[in-house]
Structure formats: C-alpha cells, structure tokens
Amino acid sequence: MSKTTSKSVSIIMPAYNEEENIADVISEIHRVLGDKTQIIVVDDGSTDKTGEIARQSGATVVTHPYRKGNGAAIKTGVRNAEGDIVVLMDADGQHPPELIPELLEQTDIYEMTVCARQNFFEISRFRGLGNRIYNTLASYVTNINVADLTSGFRAIRTDLINRYLYLLPNGYSYPTTITLAVIKAGYSVKYIPYKCRVRKGKSKLNPVKDGLRFLVILLKIATLFSPMKIFAPISTVFIFVGVLLYIIIFSTASRFPKTSLLLIIVGAMIFLMGLVAEQIAMLRMETRESRNGK
Numbered sequence: 001m002s003k004t005t006s007k008s009v010s011i012i013m014p015a016y017n018e019e020e021n022i023a024d025v026i027s028e029i030h031r032v033l034g035d036k037t038q039i040i041v042v043d044d045g046s047t048d049k050t051g052e053i054a055r056q057s058g059a060t061v062v063t064h065p066y067r068k069g070n071g072a073a074i075k076t077g078v079r080n081a082e083g084d085i086v087v088l089m090d091a092d093g094q095h096p097p098e099l100i101p102e103l104l105e106q107t108d109i110y111e112m113t114v115c116a117r118q119n120f121f122e123i124s125r126f127r128g129l130g131n132r133i134y135n136t137l138a139s140y141v142t143n144i145n146v147a148d149l150t151s152g153f154r155a156i157r158t159d160l161i162n163r164y165l166y167l168l169p170n171g172y173s174y175p176t177t178i179t180l181a182v183i184k185a186g187y188s189v190k191y192i193p194y195k196c197r198v199r200k201g202k203s204k205l206n207p208v209k210d211g212l213r214f215l216v217i218l219l220k221i222a223t224l225f226s227p228m229k230i231f232a233p234i235s236t237v238f239i240f241v242g243v244l245l246y247i248i249i250f251s252t253a254s255r256f257p258k259t260s261l262l263l264i265i266v267g268a269m270i271f272l273m274g275l276v277a278e279q280i281a282m283l284r285m286e287t288r289e290s291r292n293g294k
Helices: 022-033 050-056 070-079 097-108 125-142 159-164 176-182 207-225 227-253 258-291
Strands: 010-014 038-044 062-066 086-088 112-117 155-156 191-195
Touching: 010 022, 010 050, 010 070, 022 038, 022 050, 022 097, 022 155, 038 050, 038 070, 038 155, 050 062, 062 125, 070 086, 070 159, 070 176, 086 097, 086 159, 097 112, 097 155, 125 176, 125 207, 155 176, 176 191, 176 207, 176 258, 207 227, 207 258, 227 258
Parallel strands: 010 038, 010 086, 038 062, 112 191
Antiparallel strands: 086 155, 112 155
C-alpha cells in the first residue's frame, strides 16, 4: 500500500539492456514508496544482466525469452500486477520516482494521471516537434487538451487498463493507444507537468521508424473510437474540390465537368461511411462498457 493513497500500488517497468540504470531506479522507488511496494521489472529479452540486477535490487522480475517490444512488456507486467493502481514508467532513469506520490494522489479523482514532459525541445528538437504534432492531432480527435500523448510515465487503475489491454500494440506506441481509449470512453485524465531527465546510454527509439509507427497507430485508434474525426475532413476536401472545379470550368467553358460530379459523389460516400462507422463505434463501446458493469 502506498504512503499517498489507501489503494495498493504496483510499479511496472519494461526493461531491455538497462543494467546501467535499473538498480538506481529501483533504489529510488524504494526510497520514495517504501520497501513493500510491488515493483515488477519485465526483462524484455535483455542480453545483459538487467534481470539479475533487478532481482538483486528487490524487484519481481518477469522475463521474456526474446525481445517482444515495450508494449508487450507492459502487458506482461499488468497481468502480474497485484495492486489496485499500476504505475507505468521507464527503467532508463528518465522518469523521476519522486513524482510517483503526486501521480497517486490524483488517482482518487482521476482514472488516469500522466506526467507530461515540458522540456522535449531541450532534449531533441526533432522529437519535440513530433510530439507537438501528435498532441495536436490527439487533442483534435478527443476534444480534450492532450498535453503529452506518448508519455510512458503514468498511473492508471488496474481494472481499467485491463479492459483495454487487448488494444495495446507490442511496440513503443502503447501510451498513444491507452490515452485515446481512456479519454474516448469518458474517463478523466490529469496531466502533471515535469522535466524529463536525460537518460544514461543510448535510446532504443528510432525517431523516423517509431515516429511513423506512432502516427499510424494514432490514425488507427482515431478511426476505431472517433471515425468522423477522420472521415469528415477527407469528405470535406473531396466535396470542396469538386464544387471549386465545377465553378471554375462552368464559368470558363459553360459546361458541367464529370470529374467535379465524381469528386462530390466520392466525398458524399466517404461522409456516409463515416456516419456508419461512428454508429458502429458507439455501439461497440456501449456493449463493452455494459459488459464491464458500468
């Protein structure tokens, strides 16, 4: 049980070749939360002594036989969590454990609390720009200000994350999925600003490859939960271009262009497909929530 909440807490850290950082992170967590807090380190097929050092430092270690991905490690950790609240954080030392009590204090009011990075541009301008684009798109999809879509430092009710565990991808983009799923289901999210530490060692993220993957996941989840947010703009573009083409050609050649009609019809069909997809999404969410007893 945590010092800052009456609920029990499990800390989940996916780790891949983090022997340089893992002992210090676990030690800091024990200092902040006490020695009885469940700390689960999911060793995602490390080739170094990450798992051995984590176990010696007092953590429960679950080992993957080979590297499955950051998201897969999170899912393994959640399945082994005993606490009412799970805190997800990295094992590389970027997430300050002293912020965990602040995350937990808010869980009596909010179903999920997230530490939002404020110094992205100081660490990497490229990643800072990408993160700002993702946040803007996510805010558009959810109609809520998403301060840090891809933050891996968060606390969430265990029963809630278990509801959406099947949606989480095995890669680094699991924060994107769980954020959109929780917000679109109507749960409350609190963002706590903080400055991310500079990690020791080399980052496992590939800015281009993983950046594109984040964008694809964002579009997939947006289509899953808010189809009209995607279909409506595309439909509008087709209809607008069709009408504009008609005005230009009719005013200059006094004839009705077939291309214009085709664009308008395609735009209308996309809009109708969006309406159907929106209804299906609503029915699916209502069915799932009713099964969960909400």
